[in-house]
Amino acid sequence: MKNLLVDKNSGDNIQVKVRDVIIGAQEKTIISGPCSVESLDTMMKIGRELKALGVHILRGGAFKPRTSPYDFQGLKDDGLRILSTVGKEMNLPIVTEVMDARDIEDVLKYADMLQIGSRNMYNYTLLKEVGKTKAPILLKRGLSATISEWLYAAEYIMAAGNENVVLCERGIRTFESYTRNTLDLNSVAVAKQKYRIPVIVDPSHGTGLRELVSTMSVASIAAGADGLMIESHISPDNSVSDARQTVSMETLGRIMDTVRKLETVL
Amino acid sequence: MKNLLVDKNSGDNIQVKVRDVIIGAQEKTIISGPCSVESLDTMMKIGRELKALGVHILRGGAFKPRTSPYDFQGLKDDGLRILSTVGKEMNLPIVTEVMDARDIEDVLKYADMLQIGSRNMYNYTLLKEVGKTKAPILLKRGLSATISEWLYAAEYIMAAGNENVVLCERGIRTFESYTRNTLDLNSVAVAKQKYRIPVIVDPSHGTGLRELVSTMSVASIAAGADGLMIESHISPDNSVSDARQTVSMETLGRIMDTVRKLETVL
Amino acid sequence: MKNLLVDKNSGDNIQVKVRDVIIGAQEKTIISGPCSVESLDTMMKIGRELKALGVHILRGGAFKPRTSPYDFQGLKDDGLRILSTVGKEMNLPIVTEVMDARDIEDVLKYADMLQIGSRNMYNYTLLKEVGKTKAPILLKRGLSATISEWLYAAEYIMAAGNENVVLCERGIRTFESYTRNTLDLNSVAVAKQKYRIPVIVDPSHGTGLRELVSTMSVASIAAGADGLMIESHISPDNSVSDARQTVSMETLGRIMDTVRKLETVL
């Protein structure tokens, strides 16, 4: 891995601008929202709470990659419209997943940042296509991608012309079954020390257990992460998907308080 | 996992027809050819040898998913034309990988069977799109896909209307580093015993070491596989990609002899 | 890994003699019996059936390594006496696990071959001590031991003076949860091709599912294994431990028939 665009020596540390939010700057970026967009009403309530807490970017899944073709696949275009409405109302930038290269243009009408999900980290077609836009990209690590494959995935996007890439560590697949995934904070330390790209951590998928999210959020920031993406809901137990790993607004608030205290020490 | 199209009780065992070749019938199907299509001349020589050995389907990569964006990405359309020319000359059906939903129609002008590679097993967009065709699909297992995720990926294709799906076990990612992957023949036994879908094995990727391909081919057939996909070349050491796991025509011939002997016993 | 006693070039292929049974010779060795020794009566019935089927070595656990200290830990000395009684009555050699270096002398009063279990593969104290005896050793692969660590474990025994070592592949720990372990037949091909040590396969632990044992037994022999170790019981569902992976005498008989047919082909 020599002479890559992602290398420290190929330029300054990358900062990615999502509307007014800068990822990779001193302040840690908090991205939050429900796993799936469910309805305008619920989303508006969630957005209002997140805005009040000082969350920087609103997330929500409109297109959902699901293991079974018979599971809920997301509200799709309706979900995008809901996200966009709430984002405008609350003056919050929006990040949402795109799964199909043919949808990029449409999704960008509503969203400010595109997420490439874990299952699509090796989808080089999709990586090249988002590389042709100038949109900020949130690139999740593949389920069992090595650190070096993940950095090469970022390189696919950057080599296509788009340097606005943020990595997202979300846990890897191991033999351990107590937690949904094994959150690999070594990867954050490696990426931050040796490469010039911002890294955020998703402790929701990284643990799969809401009671661990708070602790692992703090550990992620301590490992050098530039921010967090946390699944939250006004009524976590009633989330349409990923309920077991979704935190309440109260928990999210406490996490943000601790992160802010930590920022002053590190 | 109840009431899936892939379940034994949802219909007869599936047999997939690729021109005159039937995968899932009594005779084991041998698919072979180089990792990448390199030139018309080399491909024609390879095709002639494979035809003489009795290989059933010719494989060759035209679109290559590579970890680095700077590695050789395949001859693309030129590769497809070469494959098609050789296939016609030798009267051999062609299987080749498709990576982009927008390429399906074009690739089907040249190929008889579409391969979904390991990196795209979770690319549900692509699965749904090949599900809209009637083309035979060779669905490789993802690098770290569970057996159940792999069966659900097949279900995505079948639920979209295309039952012509063949699974391909190609080794999974584990801690072991002596071999490139850990060939999981348990998965073949499970799929054959409990589901109605044909399964072939790729011992080339499943070991990464050409000296193990012969032994693991025999083991795969013994585990119940309906066929094999083996990377071969007239000059293995000069293969543009995957040289370390590519066998010679002589080795391939010996493998096919042993497989035939085994068929009479099992 | 150069100049090891286990290397091909350091001597002839090793054959390990367990009373009259030679492991590593042309005939495949079948080791069978229940997971745990339960009672003299049951063990005698099992021994009689196994003898009639032509099984070569009788296995049974007297000292059982269990994840929980509160689970059944085996009949210990009583178990050894039962095993020995049945072995003498049926004229069958006995293999059983030893977990404590201080027990070796005692266990060898009853058993003909010592098993080092997966959990003790890295227990170098125990390896060195069994290396000081001349007893045949069955060395199971650790839960997540690499092939090279496993060969080095054999080397610990051999370097201490005992060359009578047989490797036993029993599946490795991976992300896959459908099967109890992932049976790694690549490891058998590697060990047989590159080292001079016999290898047998345990498809019972390698799958964890009795309905897969038959198929994976055949695949193991096809991969070059010198024999099989299969958990069997006269009443599998009533086994005190590992019932889910224990086969009946009828199944064992069919497996042995197929193995014999396979021997003539390969």
Place this chain on the structure above:
Amino acid sequence: MKNLLVDKNSGDNIQVKVRDVIIGAQEKTIISGPCSVESLDTMMKIGRELKALGVHILRGGAFKPRTSPYDFQGLKDDGLRILSTVGKEMNLPIVTEVMDARDIEDVLKYADMLQIGSRNMYNYTLLKEVGKTKAPILLKRGLSATISEWLYAAEYIMAAGNENVVLCERGIRTFESYTRNTLDLNSVAVAKQKYRIPVIVDPSHGTGLRELVSTMSVASIAAGADGLMIESHISPDNSVSDARQTVSMETLGRIMDTVRKLETVL
């Protein structure tokens, strides 16, 4: 896993006393020293520096479990004597590994705390024997032990009568090869939240790369660890073993400063 001695509801949180040091109390415990004991002179210099930094417990390997029987196996009894001499001189408690149940009594003449290494986590013989002493035990997680197997290993010691057990997370074996192991801080969060046993983290083995030790030390404390075990040396590059993951005294000092700052925030 119900009604275990390790459960929260079976008693107060455990605090383990190693001479005057209390692990599991408010102050974080720092254990440090070289991978192997090399000589009295070097060890004395290291001990002096560690004492000056405020390290609480001195570590050093006298009995070394090594993959190859031909690698350096430690200074054994001489190593123990050196450790003990330095410990007395510097008034520092000593922790060192014991590999053989027959050595426990001897090792306890020199050491204040016994380490059970990763390779022996499933060595139930050894666990039961250290359980018969009252000595503080540092129980490292097995290379690929699940969290629940690790807790059961602690339970083996506790059920034998010794409650003075401290868990040590040291990274697990995964497919990732950039780092030596994948440090699993989820496991720390689980153990601290749901069980009553102290947990320390070994970021040296958990990363295998000295440049990551500092960052991952901080992350470990943030994840709730009660302390750290860090390999250090006065001349890291000249360490007899594990040089690549050994830090200098300067680095160790900086880590301890940051940990102290963190303690005040969390």
